Amino acid sequence: MLALQLLFNAIALGAAYALVALGFVLILNATSAVNFAQGDLVMVGGFGALAFGSLLGLPGIVLLVPLLVVMIGIGFLLAFVAYFPVRKRPPDTVFITTIAAGIIMSNGANAIFGPEPRATPSLVSSGDWQIGGLVVSYQSAAVIIVAAALIVGLHLLFTRTQIGRRLRATAQDRDVAASIGIPVNLMVAATFAVGAALAGAAGLLLSRNFFVSPTDGANYMLKAYIAVTLGGWGSIPGAVIGALIIAAFEVAFPALPALIPALAPYAEAFTQVWSTVVLYVLILLILWQRPQGLFGEAVRARP
Amino acid sequence: MTMPATPTLSPSAVPVRQRPSPAMLVNGIIVVLLGLYLVWSGMAAGNYTLRVLSIAGIYALLAIGYQFIFGHAGALALSQGTFMGVGAYASGILAVNYGVPFDLALPISVGLPVLLALIVAAPVLRLETHYFALATLIISQVVLLIAIEWISFTGGANGIGGVPPIRIFSVTIPPGWPLLATVWGFVALGALLAWQIARGRLGQAWACVRTAPSAAAAIGLDASRLRLTAFLLSAAYAGFAGSLYVHALRVISPDVLSFPIIVSCLTIVVVGSRLRPVGALLGALLIILLPEWFRDLRDYYLLAYGCILLLVVVIAPAGLLGTLELLAGQLLPASPSPAPSPRPLEPLAVRGAAVKTSEAAAAPVLDVSRLCCSFGGVRAVDDVSLRVMAGEALGLIGPNGSGKTTLVNLVSGFYVPDSGRIALCGENITGRSSYRIARAGVARTFQTVALVEDMTALDNVSIARDVNRIGLGAALRVGLRDPVQTRAREEAAFLLEQMGAADAMMRPAGSLPYGVRRRVEIARALAVQPTLMLLDEPAAGLNETEQSDLAQRLRALLKQGTALLVIEHNMSFLAPLVDRMACLDAGRLIAEGTPQHVKSDARVLEAYLGTASELVPA
Numbered sequence: 001m002l003a004l005q006l007l008f009n010a011i012a013l014g015a016a017y018a019l020v021a022l023g024f025v026l027i028l029n030a031t032s033a034v035n036f037a038q039g040d041l042v043m044v045g046g047f048g049a050l051a052f053g054s055l056l057g058l059p060g061i062v063l064l065v066p067l068l069v070v071m072i073g074i075g076f077l078l079a080f081v082a083y084f085p086v087r088k089r090p091p092d093t094v095f096i097t098t099i100a101a102g103i104i105m106s107n108g109a110n111a112i113f114g115p116e117p118r119a120t121p122s123l124v125s126s127g128d129w130q131i132g133g134l135v136v137s138y139q140s141a142a143v144i145i146v147a148a149a150l151i152v153g154l155h156l157l158f159t160r161t162q163i164g165r166r167l168r169a170t171a172q173d174r175d176v177a178a179s180i181g182i183p184v185n186l187m188v189a190a191t192f193a194v195g196a197a198l199a200g201a202a203g204l205l206l207s208r209n210f211f212v213s214p215t216d217g218a219n220y221m222l223k224a225y226i227a228v229t230l231g232g233w234g235s236i237p238g239a240v241i242g243a244l245i246i247a248a249f250e251v252a253f254p255a256l257p258a259l260i261p262a263l264a265p266y267a268e269a270f271t272q273v274w275s276t277v278v279l280y281v282l283i284l285l286i287l288w289q290r291p292q293g294l295f296g297e298a299v300r301a302r303p
Numbered sequence: 304m305t306m307p308a309t310p311t312l313s314p315s316a317v318p319v320r321q322r323p324s325p326a327m328l329v330n331g332i333i334v335v336l337l338g339l340y341l342v343w344s345g346m347a348a349g350n351y352t353l354r355v356l357s358i359a360g361i362y363a364l365l366a367i368g369y370q371f372i373f374g375h376a377g378a379l380a381l382s383q384g385t386f387m388g389v390g391a392y393a394s395g396i397l398a399v400n401y402g403v404p405f406d407l408a409l410p411i412s413v414g415l416p417v418l419l420a421l422i423v424a425a426p427v428l429r430l431e432t433h434y435f436a437l438a439t440l441i442i443s444q445v446v447l448l449i450a451i452e453w454i455s456f457t458g459g460a461n462g463i464g465g466v467p468p469i470r471i472f473s474v475t476i477p478p479g480w481p482l483l484a485t486v487w488g489f490v491a492l493g494a495l496l497a498w499q500i501a502r503g504r505l506g507q508a509w510a511c512v513r514t515a516p517s518a519a520a521a522i523g524l525d526a527s528r529l530r531l532t533a534f535l536l537s538a539a540y541a542g543f544a545g546s547l548y549v550h551a552l553r554v555i556s557p558d559v560l561s562f563p564i565i566v567s568c569l570t571i572v573v574v575g576s577r578l579r580p581v582g583a584l585l586g587a588l589l590i591i592l593l594p595e596w597f598r599d600l601r602d603y604y605l606l607a608y609g610c611i612l613l614l615v616v617v618i619a620p621a622g623l624l625g626t627l628e629l630l631a632g633q634l635l636p637a638s639p640s641p642a643p644s645p646r647p648l649e650p651l652a653v654r655g656a657a658v659k660t661s662e663a664a665a666a667p668v669l670d671v672s673r674l675c676c677s678f679g680g681v682r683a684v685d686d687v688s689l690r691v692m693a694g695e696a697l698g699l700i701g702p703n704g705s706g707k708t709t710l711v712n713l714v715s716g717f718y719v720p721d722s723g724r725i726a727l728c729g730e731n732i733t734g735r736s737s738y739r740i741a742r743a744g745v746a747r748t749f750q751t752v753a754l755v756e757d758m759t760a761l762d763n764v765s766i767a768r769d770v771n772r773i774g775l776g777a778a779l780r781v782g783l784r785d786p787v788q789t790r791a792r793e794e795a796a797f798l799l800e801q802m803g804a805a806d807a808m809m810r811p812a813g814s815l816p817y818g819v820r821r822r823v824e825i826a827r828a829l830a831v832q833p834t835l836m837l838l839d840e841p842a843a844g845l846n847e848t849e850q851s852d853l854a855q856r857l858r859a860l861l862k863q864g865t866a867l868l869v870i871e872h873n874m875s876f877l878a879p880l881v882d883r884m885a886c887l888d889a890g891r892l893i894a895e896g897t898p899q900h901v902k903s904d905a906r907v908l909e910a911y912l913g914t915a916s917e918l919v920p921a
Contacts, residue, residue: 034433085617092379092432096573097616103566103609111603218562222444225437233433277448280441287438288426 001133002258006251012140014247015147019202020220021227021239022154023195029171029234030191031083033094037102039221041078041196045071045203046120046212047109053121060123060204061142067204068197075196079189102217110214117211120204143205150201151240154194167191226283249279324638325631330581333624337584341487345480353483354551355595356588360486361547363587366571367490367497367580368540373569374577375501375509376533379432382423382439384564385446386416386538390545392450392457395466395555404470405550412546413539420538428530447560462556469550486547493540494580500536500778501578504788507766508773509533510755518753521715522767522831523741532775567591570612575622582624589623639809642761645800646793648832666729667692668835668866669714674723676713683709684720685890691835696857696867698877698898701887702910707870708750710887711837714868715747716740728834742770746833750840752820756813760804760823763812764795767830798826802856818849825853835866842876850876878902886910
């Protein structure tokens with residue numbers, strides 16, 4: 001039963017992480033650059049939900065709609081501030097401009113909301129179902145449902161709509177896309193908007209249980225970054241899988257002494273912090289053994 | 304070959320005192336202004352300002368160090384703050400717990416970050432940009448978490464207080480202007496050393512690896528070793544800065560390991576300059592003083608940080624210093640340095656041991672046997688065998704996409720073959736990395752010319768001389784020229800003169816016309832003193848005069864015993880030059896023999912034209 005509970009918790013957490021990682025990988029594919037502000041967009045989403053919540057007094061799930069609208073706007077803004085002015089420069093320039101954008105967001109949030117961690121409104125209401133020994137909180141169930149709905153919606157957008165096909169074409173090969181008349185710049189800006197919206201939604205989903213504070217960005221960015229590294233650089237399904245792996249690790253690690261009796265005497269070592277350290281060291285080992293990432297990259301550089 | 308006896312025409316023979324270049328003038332003026340500002344502050348400012356200025360100096364040192372890995376090696380490392388933190392913790396803990404003063408702790412507070420860099424370098428340095436940034440970020444997070452969790456040793460989140468002030472040779476440096484003077488004294492030394500390194504051969508080798516990586520490998524530069532040098536230098540500077548930092552702040556806390564430190568460091572370098580130490584000084588003073596100037600904005604002043612970083616990246620990609628240098632370059636007349644007097648290259652003593660010469664003389668210079676290389680399902684090179692003897696030229700022809708360039712990439716080690724064997728003078732070199740193959744005596748040019756654009760033609764060639772003698776040693780001889788560099792430049796001048804590019808010598812490679820760039824590239828290949836030279840479409844884009852000129856110079860090379868493998872579509876250039884020709888089609892060798900024989904071979908004609916008819920000479 002513990003294993004089942006852990007699995008449920010891992011999926012609830014992984015679903016939210018997956019949204020962040022999806023936004024990260026979409027922007028990566030469209031620009032071949034890392035968006036270092038992806039984590040700060042999650043934080044902005046959290047504070048956005050907080051602001052809407054105190055303004056409107058509605059449950060979180062309703063706040064999602066205005067929040068997504070605002071995040072789409074922020075995504076466009078990010079593209080115009082941190083991407084378009086430097087799009088003809090080497091990709092690592094975008095690393096730096098998005099780091100700068102992240103600093104602006106986190107210090108902006110700090111100036112407006114203060115440094116203390118805050119909790120966003122719950123998605124529906126507090127409470128839980130008891131199914132056998134399994135505790136399913138409304139919040140976690142709603143997180144899974146909302147995240148799944150967004151992922152399915154995204155999938156439909158990309159596969160069933162004209163704009164989705166254009167977005168995909170732009171990500172695959174900008175020059176070819178431009179040559180057949182797709183407005184690639186608009187598509188890249190739209191990708192930033194989608195990426196920001198996904199991150200913002202994740203901010204709403206995560207900030208009830210984990211709170212939100214202005215310096216949270218780096219942490220979420222790293223998780224998205226690692227998820228995409230694990231899942232295969234540039235792979236969209238891989239990003240979701242990578243996010244689920246990270247969440248599973250984070251949920252399982254502190255529970256290991258309970259699951260494996262032999263580890264029980266060392267229970268003190270299985271804290272959240274050491275779970276992060278172990279995860280990071282594992283990633284380093286993976287990169288050491290497989291410099292191309294776990295599932296490799298498609299491109300081979302020509303001299 | 305004799306030394307050209309025209310010293311009177313050589314500019315260097317005329318004892319004209321050289322004017323400083325506009326860029327150097329800008330650097331000099333800024334140094335003087337910053338110096339005056341600091342001296343004035345030291346006399347007039349209050350204790351608080353002096354302290355802030357001291358901290359700015361420490362950041363300047365940190366940033367000068369960061370320029371090695373981020374600027375020179377071009378790798379977005381996010382671990383610089385960690386190296387500083389490790390140095391700070393080492394020095395702080397040694398001082399508080401063991402009473403070791405600042406100066407005696409230095410070997411450890413500098414050595415420990417360098418050791419950490421050395422340990423993580425193996426897995427991390429070969430990663431692509433995006434994984435390198437991730438890996439260094441992860442390392443910094445791990446070190447931060449350890450510093451917070453290992454409370455008994457590091458004091459945890461609260462850190463350790465009561466760190467004594469800096470003590471050097473038993474003299475305690477009090478806060479105020481003595482601290483300011485000490486810190487900035489170290490900054491001056493650090494900047495001087497960095498400047499020596501950057502203008503020397505090490506700096507040029509980094510430029511080559513950063514901006515023309517293929518070319519760097521083709522002349523035998525060991526990119527990973529060069530990157531490692533940069534990484535270790537960064538860590539050493541950071542460790543030193545950290546050690547100053549902890550004794551200036553008098554407390555140690557995990558803040559020194561946190562992300563804002565690396566962000567400040569990155570901002571300083573981007574805003575000031577990625578390559579010039581003076582830019583780091585300028586950037587550090589601006590970035591550290593800025594929050595003080597905008598103090599009235601309270602919480603919003605940190606916003607300004609991000610805005611400035613963003614603005615400078617967008618508007619002034621070369622940084623403030625680089626922009627000023629560009630402006631000065633436009634306003635002031637350029638004053639190219641005098642060209643060195645040419646010195647002919649000494650013939651290679653025997654490459655390798657003397658014992659090998661008897662058999663090596665008999666063995667073909669290049670012996671390729673049954674070479675295969677596929678990309679996905681495409682067999683780019685399919686079971687190719689060929690030989691080139693000393694002093695012989697082999698022409699390689701074939702339609703576009705027939706595998707010619709792939710073959711050259713295989714021989715020069717840029718690709719690893721799936722099967723088959725490549726031997727150089729009887730020695731198996733299959734699977735060796737490209738820089739080692741270059742050092743074994745294989746030089747090459749590229750289909751699209753690969754030069755370091757803002758380095759002079761002379762230095763593009765001189766860097767290829769003595770590639771195994773590039774190191775830190777020369778940088779320590781402050782104020783003196785590196786004798787290896789002086790000699791390499793003289794030899795490069797000779798080679799450029801040989802290739803008929805003497806006039807272009809002192810101009811940046813990026814400003815040269817196409818034909819001259821080709822010749823500079825061939826001069827660079829010659830600087831390797833190759834036994835085998837691989838030329839990928841050397842005549843492309845050259846006019847007829849230039850072509851016959853090039854052919855003449857290549858013939859001279861052949862006379863000296865160099866073996867040539869030339870890819871070319873231009874038959875009127877190729878046929879008279881080469882002894883034999885080989886034709887590739889869809890990765891397979893379909894004909895080999897004298898130019899006349901190959902040109903009229905039915906299969907060759909079919910490969911080119913689809914039907915058997917006379918091949919029209921281009």
